[in-house]
Amino acid sequence: MSASLSRPRVGVWLIGARGSVATTVVTGCAAVTAGLHPPTGMVTETPAFTDSRLPALSDLVFGGHDTLDCPLPKRAESLTAGGVLPAGVATAVASELAAAEREIRPGGPTPGDTRSDAELITAFTDDIRDFTHRHELDRTVVVNVASTEPASREAGAPLPASTLYALAALRAGCPYVNFTPSEGMNHPVAAREAQLSGLPYAGRDGKTGQTLLRAVLGPMFAQRALRVRAWSGTNLLGGGDGAALADPAAAAAKNAGKERVLADTLGTVPEGEVHIDDVPALGDWKTAWDHVAFDGFLGTRMVLQTIWQGCDSALAAPLVLDLARLTARAHEAGLSGPLGALGFYFKDPVGGGPSGLAEQYEELVRFARSLGHTEGTGEAR
Amino acid sequence: MSASLSRPRVGVWLIGARGSVATTVVTGCAAVTAGLHPPTGMVTETPAFTDSRLPALSDLVFGGHDTLDCPLPKRAESLTAGGVLPAGVATAVASELAAAEREIRPGGPTPGDTRSDAELITAFTDDIRDFTHRHELDRTVVVNVASTEPASREAGAPLPASTLYALAALRAGCPYVNFTPSEGMNHPVAAREAQLSGLPYAGRDGKTGQTLLRAVLGPMFAQRALRVRAWSGTNLLGGGDGAALADPAAAAAKNAGKERVLADTLGTVPEGEVHIDDVPALGDWKTAWDHVAFDGFLGTRMVLQTIWQGCDSALAAPLVLDLARLTARAHEAGLSGPLGALGFYFKDPVGGGPSGLAEQYEELVRFARSLGHTEGTGEAR
Amino acid sequence: MSASLSRPRVGVWLIGARGSVATTVVTGCAAVTAGLHPPTGMVTETPAFTDSRLPALSDLVFGGHDTLDCPLPKRAESLTAGGVLPAGVATAVASELAAAEREIRPGGPTPGDTRSDAELITAFTDDIRDFTHRHELDRTVVVNVASTEPASREAGAPLPASTLYALAALRAGCPYVNFTPSEGMNHPVAAREAQLSGLPYAGRDGKTGQTLLRAVLGPMFAQRALRVRAWSGTNLLGGGDGAALADPAAAAAKNAGKERVLADTLGTVPEGEVHIDDVPALGDWKTAWDHVAFDGFLGTRMVLQTIWQGCDSALAAPLVLDLARLTARAHEAGLSGPLGALGFYFKDPVGGGPSGLAEQYEELVRFARSLGHTEGTGEAR
């Protein structure tokens, strides 16, 4: 078909495909494509990315794994009731939701699952390959948007599910993005394999609220030579994420990312803790309060407080679309290994790079420009 | 004396020399020089400025104009009682305060003053020249830290006092810094003369709190393609500044600067007003509340609020010392005209330049580096 | 019919019948009656009012005046889109909205209206009488929920619209509630007539957010003997109310009420201003920030800040239903004059009474109890 010849279609395989973020990704992509909403929050739709030869939103095809049963259209309905999706949009894009729902395969391991790690990886790999082939996709990007796993890497522990999926991505020849703090490709077993794979990957833990703020406020204090004494924070959130992060082990991974931003931008680790509270009453809405005690000239005590009230799925979804497009294009352009230039999106970026948002943005724009100059391997062949 | 031969001494002539900011500048410079306090808040004491050949803090000599009578040591006492200066420091640097006090000359015009503009300018010029000569200073930087004037430039209106002082600086051959929103060198009469003078100047309106925050948060929203719908703010402050800015005409100039930062970094002017309330009970302490209503993906409504509680004099003083040193060095290096590279310090920078703090910081650091490479004109001759 | 014999039906005649508050009142009354929602926010549905012999929600019949054309069902639709009404409820009570819409009569004076005050009052009176008779109502309560009028009572000025409506209520023999800061029954002309009418009335200016908080925080500071130095506040709101109150003359009436609460509960008027900003982006949602600077033991400076984020119509509507029921019952019980016991609901209560919320609540509960003991005049006759 002429369309598929001239315009490469790209798969987006979502781990956690029936979660709030995935549902918002699929709904939002269709709504923006249909012109129902402007692409607010999508950095790749700003002028700096015009010439980056990214896949069009209309060329993205969605599928994924999930261990939950609630079908996407039903999930979209409940997100509409919760105010995450605007009234009417889910019905307007019902066919796209149904199409994505048809491409969701059972994830794992589920409780009582008797399959070995190897069997699970093979099953996942087959699912992704089948999806790519049936849709005649040029490539498929695997994106982890599942609930955060508890952090625990004891010797001899079984591989975390996120790593099983990451390995499946590698085996299926797919670039990979980890939007969560789970281990995924960071597990030594996967990291080794990733290095040999020649595939690009990005992560981890999307920077959507409190850490986004810290990534601009930390540099501000440093540049003004103000001495931060203590930086304390509390996050209130409901939804699945609140419950998952109420587990101290799961929160630990997330908090490490938050602290890293301060340490890197301030040059020291200030006093202060970070709390993540599960508050089911808040649903998908999140409130983050930060209290920064700092010293000015002659030791005068001053305070900055910030209160961020946002909807996590609505903050995450456009970034997931950005990342899928950028990573797909990076793959097309023949790039491999950790995509450090995508640090703008993450709390704990793979591949090093600066921690201040302004520098990360500059690096991202440079990267976007370079993507425009590089011939795609697809075209090269 | 060999010291004065090898180490150029620099005058700092403060307009508003008995105000809170000036008192904190003189006290703090002496306290840091004496090793009583670290130079918190002084950007020029960070590593990026090591090779910029700035005058040492110990080589700064203070004087200035004021229309008030309360002597500096007494003012320092009351700032100590108000918690602006830490206990003990004013007594520890009593001799430096007394020395600066001896160099303060009567400002003007005072109520009932019968002198013409020309006479006032001449008197101010003579004061500055006399100070420079008596102390055998290499140069004197004039810095306006007086209370904000009402903004009113009607045809035929008398020149504002800040412009009289700016003209005196030019006639005395001095570089000039306007740390306030008053007109000063921006008045057409002074601007014309400045252009011909070959002198460097900087301004205007130091960026110490709410606008500092806006200069990092504005770019954050823009870079993340989030749509800011409304940005509202309220400032509560006492001290002389609160009373001066409670005058809507005086506040107008200040608010224009605040709005400019948003317009430049967001690309649009969002809804929302800025209030400046005089709350004498707060003394020199300032609270700024900002409420930002923004849209995320699919139009989801989100909110960021910030609360900044700081001491204005303690925020301003280290920046004034920075600016005096940088402008003195720029003069020594033979630079002239508006110093656009100092936009990092100002709400409404002369000479254009970026509005985001991160870019302003980069430009400042580049400038600092260039100062190290340029021979001073003094050495050149 | 036996139902109308045993259960007195009560009219609620809303001035501003197509506004946000009125729409929420009609929608909510129907939704609660139908069991779709619990009566959250309705004080009269709590146990303390069980024996007060109030009219049932299902016995309220709605009508009113408005100068706007947008029909109630359409207004309910737009409130649903704005998140004020939950999805689905407006359609579920469509017939009740249509019924109320049929009972809305044109208000006035509209621009270009040539009718005299007397003619307007007569027209309004006839509308109310006609409504009461056609529905065979025992009584009709007139409630003003229209936009706030500018405050201006110059000699010889025409009567404000709110007072024309108040006079019409009197002439129609109806009890009256002023939920707004407009003059209404407080205008001397109406006040005189009210005194002679033998009718009960209540007002003014519903206490829904910032002033509600002040009515509990003011007493707290007083009871703890803490010295409040300054109490400053900023309100951000969109909707029609934001636009109306952006007019300083309209805001003046509202702010007087807010200040009165502090003066009465603290015993002094602290420093500080109150701002009301029109922020259309916020729609019907309101944010109120309060900053209280107070002194503790030995003059130690402390601060309390509150941020209230609410939906004004959703806060007002249940109170309007409460007031309609209580005032109807007061009328039935033969009470007349200002209902001081309803101060719990108002910023600026008619009839004096305490300003602290706790005392106001006690008085309200006492009143509720007394309503249970009094025979209604209807039954008495």
Next chain:
Amino acid sequence: MSASLSRPRVGVWLIGARGSVATTVVTGCAAVTAGLHPPTGMVTETPAFTDSRLPALSDLVFGGHDTLDCPLPKRAESLTAGGVLPAGVATAVASELAAAEREIRPGGPTPGDTRSDAELITAFTDDIRDFTHRHELDRTVVVNVASTEPASREAGAPLPASTLYALAALRAGCPYVNFTPSEGMNHPVAAREAQLSGLPYAGRDGKTGQTLLRAVLGPMFAQRALRVRAWSGTNLLGGGDGAALADPAAAAAKNAGKERVLADTLGTVPEGEVHIDDVPALGDWKTAWDHVAFDGFLGTRMVLQTIWQGCDSALAAPLVLDLARLTARAHEAGLSGPLGALGFYFKDPVGGGPSGLAEQYEELVRFARSLGHTEGTGEAR
């Protein structure tokens, strides 16, 4: 001496006599007595208590136990540096601080202490008796203002220190106040003995900030029939209290009190946690952030947030003086058992009583009035 005949002098024996609160109590009492400061924060100095026949501030004599060595005058110095005490006041009342310091006896058990519980109680009892006799005091009130103990009442566990002191108070015939969440008189062993003693006692856990607010905001939500969904809080504090409460076991006792206020005033326990973070950089200053998610009419989601920034010692000290005076007078008036009427002061009041601050205040005022009517047992005999 005639003075001691006509004016009964009262001892105030402070457990934790060299802590921040105790130091502020002694300093403040002397400063207010000397007319250096108004009695801000002392409820007993308001008109409602004029006729309660309380001991005068000038008739209070201070002593106490502590396990720390830092003498009171030195502690006062460091509180002055930290901004808790205003400059100059500690030196102005140096002789009163020295007098109290002379009456501080070693507390216990200290690490390595080999004395048995019985020996400790006896030693403490002797100290208190000796103090009372030497100063010819009419009575001595024992007040616990020591650091919070970990909550742990396992079978067979040794008696907590706070209970040893409480028992000593009973044996010395002294009324007792527990201003902390430690067990003190609530331990079954002490409770039994208290019942038989005929002595009055009060407690526990002074209500100084977050819980004070909750005690007025909880009733507000209840009275307005608004449905509180979640109430979350974070406390940041330094000083010894921060460190003590960072211990989860110690925090548990404190949080139970906070939660109790909500449960009692709202009628349900809402979702949400309370965190207490040790932030040494804040010193004696405390910041408490509360986030209340509540439902309005038709389930509309609304939020109230409060930020309380106070100095804990300055909030506690005037209440301690109030309690000492009231409890001394209660003892004089022959009252015994738990003083439920003092619930106004406590998070977790002994003797039951209402939880809302307004009702507690009413009860306190009634109690104050009754104290004026009761003859003292001293005079009665």
